[in-house]
Amino acid sequence: MMVILMLSEKMTEALNGQANRELYSSYLYLSMSAYFESLGLRGFANWMRVQAGEELVHGMKMYDYVISAGGRGRMQAIEAPQFVWASPVEAFQAVYNHERVVTGLIKALVGVAISEKDKTTENFLQWYLDEQVEEEESSDMVLNKAKTVGSDPRALAAADKELGQRRFKFPSGFDMFPYGRQPEGTTIGSLKK
Numbered sequence: 001m002m003v004i005l006m007l008s009e010k011m012t013e014a015l016n017g018q019a020n021r022e023l024y025s026s027y028l029y030l031s032m033s034a035y036f037e038s039l040g041l042r043g044f045a046n047w048m049r050v051q052a053g054e055e056l057v058h059g060m061k062m063y064d065y066v067i068s069a070g071g072r073g074r075m076q077a078i079e080a081p082q083f084v085w086a087s088p089v090e091a092f093q094a095v096y097n098h099e100r101v102v103t104g105l106i107k108a109l110v111g112v113a114i115s116e117k118d119k120t121t122e123n124f125l126q127w128y129l130d131e132q133v134e135e136e137e138s139s140d141m142v143l144n145k146a147k148t149v150g151s152d153p154r155a156l157a158a159a160d161k162e163l164g165q166r167r168f169k170f171p172s173g174f175d176m177f178p179y180g181r182q183p184e185g186t187t188i189g190s191l192k193k
């Protein structure tokens with residue numbers, strides 16, 4: 001099937017760059033998940049693992065958009081994330097800070113779409129802007145939870161149990177493997193206890 005190229009070179013490069021940042025986000029949260037695993041906090045690890053899955057989807061959704069618009073996906077090196085944090089609060093603070101930075105990156109990307117007079121991409125990016133509102137809210141909520149827990153072991157265990165309830169869900173209309181059916185019940189982020 002012939003696909004007409006709708007993206008300018010500059011727009012393609014900017015979208016590929018953001019897809020890379022989304023995969024970096026996934027890597028960062030997976031690193032945090034591993035950190036919580038090392039502390040024996042599996043519920044916290046689960047929350048971060050689901051978060052990592054969502055970022056992977058953000059990256060793939062952007063990759064798919066580039067392809068569908070006739071562009072060429074370009075994979076660059078993914079930056080190595082931080083390995084250790086001083087405390088759960090510090091890790092969740094880093095999540096919140098990171099999400100704020102990403103919101104800025106998405107807004108800058110919208111700026112590129114506007115300057116390239118690319119209305120289709122501008123519309124596509126609206127999903128990411130909405131997503132960032134949710135991401136900032138949920139990371140702020142979980143940061144506040146970690147702050148109130150502090151170092152109280154009972155409160156920590158209760159929070160760990162609660163964060164262990166988070167489940168991964170693909171966004172509606174998104175197919176991670178669009179070129180063939182996957183086995184039933186395939187999920188990302190299903191952590192067996």
Ligand SMILES: [Fe+2]
Nearest residue numbers: 022025055058
């Ligand atoms: Fe993201």
Ligand SMILES: [Fe+2]
Nearest residue numbers: 025099102135
């Ligand atoms: Fe995010």
